[in-house]
Amino acid sequence: MNNNNTKKNRILVIDDEEHITSFLKETLELSGYLCDTAECGKEGLRKLRKDNGYDLLITDIRLPDISGLEILEITGKKYPFLPVIVITGFATIESTKTALRLGAMDYIPKPFTTGTVLAAVNNAIHASFSPIRGRRFRKIVYRSHLMEQLMELVNKIAKTDSTILVTGESGTGKELIARAIHNNSLRSTQPFISVNSGAIPEGLLESELFGHVKGAFTGATATTHGRFHVADGGTLFLDEVGNMSPAMQVKLLRVLQDGEFSPVGSSDVQTTDVRLITATNINLEEAMSKNEFREDLYYRLNVIEVHVPPLRHRTDDILPLTEHFLSRLTGSEKQDSCVLSSSSVSILLSYHWPGNVRELENIMERAWVLCENNVILPKDLPGKMLPSHGNLPDIHPSSDGIQLDSLLENIEKHYIINTLKQSKGNRTLAARLLGLKRTTLLARINSLGIAKDTGRK
Ligand SMILES: Nc1ncnc2c1ncn2[C@@H]1O[C@H](COP(=O)(O)OP(=O)(O)OP(=O)(O)O)[C@@H](O)[C@H]1O
Ligand SMILES: [Mg+2]
Numbered sequence: 234m235n236n237n238n239t240k241k242n243r244i245l246v247i248d249d250e251e252h253i254t255s256f257l258k259e260t261l262e263l264s265g266y267l268c269d270t271a272e273c274g275k276e277g278l279r280k281l282r283k284d285n286g287y288d289l290l291i292t293d294i295r296l297p298d299i300s301g302l303e304i305l306e307i308t309g310k311k312y313p314f315l316p317v318i319v320i321t322g323f324a325t326i327e328s329t330k331t332a333l334r335l336g337a338m339d340y341i342p343k344p345f346t347t348g349t350v351l352a353a354v355n356n357a358i359h360a361s362f363s364p365i366r367g368r369r370f371r372k373i374v375y376r377s378h379l380m381e382q383l384m385e386l387v388n389k390i391a392k393t394d395s396t397i398l399v400t401g402e403s404g405t406g407k408e409l410i411a412r413a414i415h416n417n418s419l420r421s422t423q424p425f426i427s428v429n430s431g432a433i434p435e436g437l438l439e440s441e442l443f444g445h446v447k448g449a450f451t452g453a454t455a456t457t458h459g460r461f462h463v464a465d466g467g468t469l470f471l472d473e474v475g476n477m478s479p480a481m482q483v484k485l486l487r488v489l490q491d492g493e494f495s496p497v498g499s500s501d502v503q504t505t506d507v508r509l510i511t512a513t514n515i516n517l518e519e520a521m522s523k524n525e526f527r528e529d530l531y532y533r534l535n536v537i538e539v540h541v542p543p544l545r546h547r548t549d550d551i552l553p554l555t556e557h558f559l560s561r562l563t564g565s566e567k568q569d570s571c572v573l574s575s576s577s578v579s580i581l582l583s584y585h586w587p588g589n590v591r592e593l594e595n596i597m598e599r600a601w602v603l604c605e606n607n608v609i610l611p612k613d614l615p616g617k618m619l620p621s622h623g624n625l626p627d628i629h630p631s632s633d634g635i636q637l638d639s640l641l642e643n644i645e646k647h648y649i650i651n652t653l654k655q656s657k658g659n660r661t662l663a664a665r666l667l668g669l670k671r672t673t674l675l676a677r678i679n680s681l682g683i684a685k686d687t688g689r690k
Contacts, residue, residue, distance in 0.1 A: 278307065330463065
């Protein structure tokens with residue numbers, strides 16, 4: 234079953250121009266979203282008050298009654314989990330920056346196309362971080378030594394202005410790391426702008442990054458600023474940089490070398506002061522050897538490389554991440570907490586996670602929807618994860634191997650925590666249930682770093 238089908242995401246659009254709301258409603262609904270509209274700020278806020286089940290708000294900055302910026306401030310306080318995208322015009326460049334500073338996830342410049350709208354919406358809905366606004370530091374959950382080392386590196390390089398290349402398999406958390414670098418940098422009060430080069434049609438990417446002048450191409454009915462302009466002073470995160478065409482690679486090289494670019498259709502030279510962070514899940518060195526990626530660009534981008542390891546190399550992170558995702562799900566909607574049965578834990582720990590943290594996040598969402606009595610059983614996990622026979626899952630070490638010690642330690646820890654919860658913190662009872670001597674249990678609690686009050690609260 235595809236967990237993306239569990240529910241349709243709901244979007245509220247606030248704009249006073251009828252042709253814009255109807256265009257957005259049609260575009261979004263054709264792409265599988267549910268869309269509501271409001272023609273002024275007050276109506277939009279009323280709809281939000283009546284129904285807080287929206288997954289995204291899209292609002293124009295200029296509205297007849299209250300401004301989009303005020304809406305951002307109000308929703309930031311009242312609905313801090315609601316991501317917001319603002320619609321901006323050419324003349325509202327300063328407001329665009331203010332909106333991004335106030336926590337808008339993204340902006341869509343007018344006039345827009347189906348492609349740019351969907352790229353922004355998909356990005357915001359499947360955002361790589363919880364959009365709690367006003368929080369400078371997004372939560373990166375980890376317990377493994379590998380991630381500890383990575384976070385040390387992130388903290389060190391954040392303060393510099395070096396160009397950074399974030400590498401790693403799909404879903405490992407590359408964008409989250411890029412945001413952490415920005416949030417810890419001296420540019421943190423300036424915009425962080427994320428562009429997924431892979432999701433934007435080739436013909437549009439240049440205008441998306443550098444802007445265009447009116448009449449530059451069919452459909453260019455007004456002059457538009459590009460992302461390099463809006464991100465001036467801040468950080469631009471360019472995802473899937475490995476997919477860029479040779480022509481775009483040359484243009485990107487120019488910005489990196491001289492800080493200069495020209496909007497599409499213009500010979501004007503504009504300058505920008507942007508820290509560039511790029512990411513890729515393809516091997517750029519291999520692409521370079523096949524002449525698909527420019528060598529000079531590669532060395533400009535890869536001043537410092539941050540490699541995010543795959544989840545199967547850091548099994549210590551699996552359970553903390555699982556708990557984080559479950560508490561986010563239960564905290565925001567269901568009151569009761571949700572736990573994993575011990576056999577589900579062993580399955581999670583021995584699975585090879587080809588889709589990494591994003592896959593874990595999706596699997597938890599699906600399991601949370603399917604589970605009964607707030608306990609996630611193996612039947613609530615996708616069939617592909619389940620062992621084919623026996624009580625324990627089969628483990629097929631890949632070429633990367635497995636880390637048996639940490640795997641077993643995690644399973645043991647989980648059994649003990651669950652039993653302590655069941656016995657409400659009574660260790661004598663927990664020891665009996667686990668078939669251990671009380672002293673042995675206490676020693677394990679100590680050595681595994683289990684909190685002393687587990688089960689008592
Ligand atoms: N350490 C972590 N703590 C909390 N959440 C995480 C962590 N790592 C990843 N995630 C979550 O996993 C999902 C994928 O993260 P992200 O989008 O940053 O990955 P990515 O490497 O950029 O993926 P892709 O290669 O597909 O672009 C996001 O929803 C993110 O919130
Ligand atoms: Mg990404």
